[in-house]
Amino acid sequence: MKALLPLFIFIDACGWELIKETPFARTVAPHRQRLESVFGYSSACIPSILSGAWPVEHRNWCYFVYDPGHSPFKSLRPLRWLPEALTSRRIFRRWLSRWVKARLGFRGYFDLYNIPFRHISLFDFTEKKSPLRCGGMNRGPNIFDFLKLHDIPYHVSDPASGERENLRQARAAIESEAVDFVFVYWPELDGLLHRVGHPAPEIAPKLGGYEEGINELVAAAGRHYDEVRLYVFSDHGMANCDELLDLQQQIRALPVRMPQDYAVVYDSTLARFWFFNDTARTQITQCLRGIPQGRILPDDELARLGALFPDRYFGELIFLVKEGVLIVPSHMGQRPIRAMHGYHPADPQSAAVLLTNQREIPAEVQAIPHLYQLMVRDAQVAAGRNRTAPDAGERTSSQPGPPPRKPALAVVR
Numbered sequence: 001m002k003a004l005l006p007l008f009i010f011i012d013a014c015g016w017e018l019i020k021e022t023p024f025a026r027t028v029a030p031h032r033q034r035l036e037s038v039f040g041y042s043s044a045c046i047p048s049i050l051s052g053a054w055p056v057e058h059r060n061w062c063y064f065v066y067d068p069g070h071s072p073f074k075s076l077r078p079l080r081w082l083p084e085a086l087t088s089r090r091i092f093r094r095w096l097s098r099w100v101k102a103r104l105g106f107r108g109y110f111d112l113y114n115i116p117f118r119h120i121s122l123f124d125f126t127e128k129k130s131p132l133r134c135g136g137m138n139r140g141p142n143i144f145d146f147l148k149l150h151d152i153p154y155h156v157s158d159p160a161s162g163e164r165e166n167l168r169q170a171r172a173a174i175e176s177e178a179v180d181f182v183f184v185y186w187p188e189l190d191g192l193l194h195r196v197g198h199p200a201p202e203i204a205p206k207l208g209g210y211e212e213g214i215n216e217l218v219a220a221a222g223r224h225y226d227e228v229r230l231y232v233f234s235d236h237g238m239a240n241c242d243e244l245l246d247l248q249q250q251i252r253a254l255p256v257r258m259p260q261d262y263a264v265v266y267d268s269t270l271a272r273f274w275f276f277n278d279t280a281r282t283q284i285t286q287c288l289r290g291i292p293q294g295r296i297l298p299d300d301e302l303a304r305l306g307a308l309f310p311d312r313y314f315g316e317l318i319f320l321v322k323e324g325v326l327i328v329p330s331h332m333g334q335r336p337i338r339a340m341h342g343y344h345p346a347d348p349q350s351a352a353v354l355l356t357n358q359r360e361i362p363a364e365v366q367a368i369p370h371l372y373q374l375m376v377r378d379a380q381v382a383a384g385r386n387r388t389a390p391d392a393g394e395r396t397s398s399q400p401g402p403p404p405r406k407p408a409l410a411v412v413r
């Protein structure tokens with residue numbers, strides 16, 4: 001028996017609007033609050049949670065950037081001759097993404113999405129390492145670097161394993177009492193919500209499954225640790241997409257060309273532009289100003305969102321659509337999907353959640369990067385208590401406890 005386990009369970013896309021009225025996990029985590037998300041996709045939100053930093057600080061923001069000098073995709077250029085009927089198919093893209101990821105040695109999440117092969121050698125991919133591992137940030141440390149530095153044994157899910165397997169491994173780590181910190185990552189709700197939106201009949205069973213998993217881990221932790229600090233949280237919510245915007249068609253109609261005059265990445269809710277002459281800048285800016293479904297984000301707003309990059313690495317101009325609008329086709333997808341995130345963090349469906357059994361959450365915990373402070377604080381408290389605490393049953397004794405236990409081998413995957 002150990003003294004304390006901080007148990008952090010991350011459910012991707014479990015938004016505040018999705019669960020605020022529901023009894024989801026209320027018995028084990030009765031204290032619940034809304035958290036502001038981070039501007040960007042999971043590629044920005046997850047690194048922000050894991051590091052406590054904002055995109056401008058850790059530089060994990062959007063996946064693809066215009067950077068022909070560093071593009072690892074030059075070998076894919078011959079694929080531009082393949083018929084689009086084949087290369088735009090998801091099954092082909094998924095297979096090719098796996099092959100490219102292995103060949104280029106990328107350690108994080110990788111998907112070629114719908115980037116056209118005729119332009120692919122102009123782009124670099126910004127998440128070559130996994131933020132869920134030590135040394136995984138583009139800049140600065142993450143929670144796993146912190147745990148390693150302080151010799152705190154921990155368990156973290158491997159996203160390559162399925163959710164069932166992740167549950168089994170987390171439970172095994174808890175039952176071994178070898179860890180002072182557990183971080184579980186469940187990504188499947190995100191994919192489900194993209195497909196079906198909400199409300200939808202598929203959502204409640206999925207949440208029910210998560211609730212069972214949470215209960216199972218809490219029960220296991222309760223048998224092996226005197227105190228369990230449970231935090232169930234997310235990175236963003238999800239908005240149904242009720243309006244489609246063919247932005248590419250409008251930009252292509254202008255008398256400027258890619259890549260001679262400009263470059264662009266069409267994410268599903270953002271378009272990020274780089275300009276190579278004033279004509280392109282003027283023409284495209286004017287065109288975007290006339291599109292009622294979105295707006296160009298001014299620098300001061302990007303700065304407030306922690307996403308104004310002085311070197312304009314992720315784009316010189318950032319166009320963002322309104323919540324519920326989907327840019328399609330985009331470089332993220334050829335066809336519409338039911339729901340999306342990556343809207344303005346102030347939009348209602350963007351909000352993330354924090355559900356906990358802890359009565360006192362510091363008032364400054366308002367946005368997802370602040371979860372990092374909770375992780376650091378509890379990991380330190382757990383490491384201290386688990387090393388010095390006498391075994392259960394002796395805890396009220398005034399006798400000095402047994403000598404500090406060296407934690408067993410870290411369960412790190």
Ligand SMILES: [Zn+2]
Pocket residue numbers: 013042190191194341
């Ligand atoms: Zn998603």
